Amino acid sequence: MRLHLSPEDHAFRDEMRTFFTTAVPQSIRDAVAARRELTREQFVETQQVLNAAGLAVPHWPVEWGGRAWTPLQRHIWHEEMMAACVPPPLAFNTTMVGPVIATFGSQEQKERFLPPTANLDIWWCQGFSEPDAGSDLASLRTTAVRDGDDWVVNGQKTWTTLGQHADWIFCLVRTDPAAPKRQRGISFLLFPMDSPGVTLRPIELIDGGHEVNEVFFEDVRVPAGNLVGEENRGWDYAKFLLGNERVGVAPVASTKRLLAQAKEHARGLEVGGRPLAEDPLMAARIAELENELLALELTAIRVVANSADGRPHPASSVLKLRGTELQQAVTELVVDIAGPAAVASSAEGDSTVPEWARLATPAYLNFRKASIYGGSNEVQRQIIAGSILGL
Numbered sequence: 001m002r003l004h005l006s007p008e009d010h011a012f013r014d015e016m017r018t019f020f021t022t023a024v025p026q027s028i029r030d031a032v033a034a035r036r037e038l039t040r041e042q043f044v045e046t047q048q049v050l051n052a053a054g055l056a057v058p059h060w061p062v063e064w065g066g067r068a069w070t071p072l073q074r075h076i077w078h079e080e081m082m083a084a085c086v087p088p089p090l091a092f093n094t095t096m097v098g099p100v101i102a103t104f105g106s107q108e109q110k111e112r113f114l115p116p117t118a119n120l121d122i123w124w125c126q127g128f129s130e131p132d133a134g135s136d137l138a139s140l141r142t143t144a145v146r147d148g149d150d151w152v153v154n155g156q157k158t159w160t161t162l163g164q165h166a167d168w169i170f171c172l173v174r175t176d177p178a179a180p181k182r183q184r185g186i187s188f189l190l191f192p193m194d195s196p197g198v199t200l201r202p203i204e205l206i207d208g209g210h211e212v213n214e215v216f217f218e219d220v221r222v223p224a225g226n227l228v229g230e231e232n233r234g235w236d237y238a239k240f241l242l243g244n245e246r247v248g249v250a251p252v253a254s255t256k257r258l259l260a261q262a263k264e265h266a267r268g269l270e271v272g273g274r275p276l277a278e279d280p281l282m283a284a285r286i287a288e289l290e291n292e293l294l295a296l297e298l299t300a301i302r303v304v305a306n307s308a309d310g311r312p313h314p315a316s317s318v319l320k321l322r323g324t325e326l327q328q329a330v331t332e333l334v335v336d337i338a339g340p341a342a343v344a345s346s347a348e349g350d351s352t353v354p355e356w357a358r359l360a361t362p363a364y365l366n367f368r369k370a371s372i373y374g375g376s377n378e379v380q381r382q383i384i385a386g387s388i389l390g391l
Contacts, residue, residue: 013076016055020084023049032085033257035359037209040123040165046087047120056089057118061102064114071304082253092124092162093117096241097170100188104229104237113190125163125193127171127215128238130156134372137172137238138182142217144173144189151175151189151227153197153220159373163200163213166193176232188234191222207362208346242375252297255327259289262334265356269337276337289329296322315388321380324370331364 005013021029028042050056051065059074060066069077081088098117101109116122133140142155153173163169171189179185193200197220202210229237263286266277276282296319303315334356335342341357351358371377385391 125166186234
């Protein structure tokens with residue numbers, strides 16, 4: 001199967017490619033290519049460059065910065081951005097809370113939050129998972145009790161990604177403990193992270209990094225006007241949000257880029273007097289991953305071609321499932337290519353071990369999370385069985 005873009009789509013791809021490779025600072029793109037950790041300032045700078053050009057939230061309603069693109073154009077935009085090593089717009093803002101506010105929020109909430117959300121003047125974090133409510137999100141126990149003009153929030157969230165940078169949190173809370181179904185009685189609240197009673201505590205990951213956090217709420221008062229949509233309808237909004245999240249959690253272009261880098265590393269290493277890339281087992285392994293990524297890319301094209309009314313296609317679960325498996329497989333490949341050098345992850349910058357080899361193990365460990373976030377891969381298999389296979 002060969003993909004043929006129309007002349008208009010070719011021109012659109014060239015436009016995106018030129019912008020991403022010229023407008024975003026090279027220093028930021030170099031950091032992404034080298035897989036270094038970006039600073040908060042680098043994320044903000046990139047998104048503001050994109051937003052100024054109208055390229056930060058193309059999937060939003062046009063009145064709030066959207067572009068009314070076709071699904072294929074949005075796919076090209078995303079893939080060219082990844083291929084150019086441009087940090088994508090912050091997902092918590094652009095694919096999670098932004099679309100929820102644009103779809104279910106009041107006019108006042110839209111005017112107040114959407115422009116600074118698109119421009120990353122507000123950095124959002126996600127308050128969904130709890131110690132006993134991860135993939136089984138409906139069992140969440142954080143409560144919000146109405147007290148006059150406020151909601152009073154008590155409870156705990158965990159795995160709050162980049163919460164240390166966040167200005168605001170969008171939070172699922174239980175507002176009706178007596179609801180007949182666990183999915184009912186949940187509401188969607190917005191409040192600042194510096195509200196009295198909010199405490200953030202870092203979680204050190206297995207790769208040594210600080211990417212996620214625990215967040216505790218003790219009698220946090222939230223104005224009633226910060227409730228999104230209807231009281232006790234938060235589960236519906238969460239499903240809408242998670243459907244959007246899963247569409248973008250398997251970026252083909254960035255995985256292809258990492259695999260291409262792995263091939264270059266393998267060509268530069270000699271084993272038994274010849275490049276590692278020429279070893280039959282290594283060559284077969286790389287070729288298999290290339291074929292799998294091509295199949296995933298074709299699936300992504302089919303998904304975007306069959307999406308309608310802005311609703312995520314059920315096959316987005318296939319993209320999430322297979323895409324994250326391939327991300328993990330490629331990071332494992334890089335570790336294997338690095339060999340003994342992969343244990344030098346704690347080496348200082350003056351180490352003789354190449355930077356890519358020092359980063360191989362931390363990246364491999366970090367991507368263990370990919371099959372869990374956005375709905376675990378076990379949950380995706382259930383969705384595929386029910387929604388696609390009809391089992």
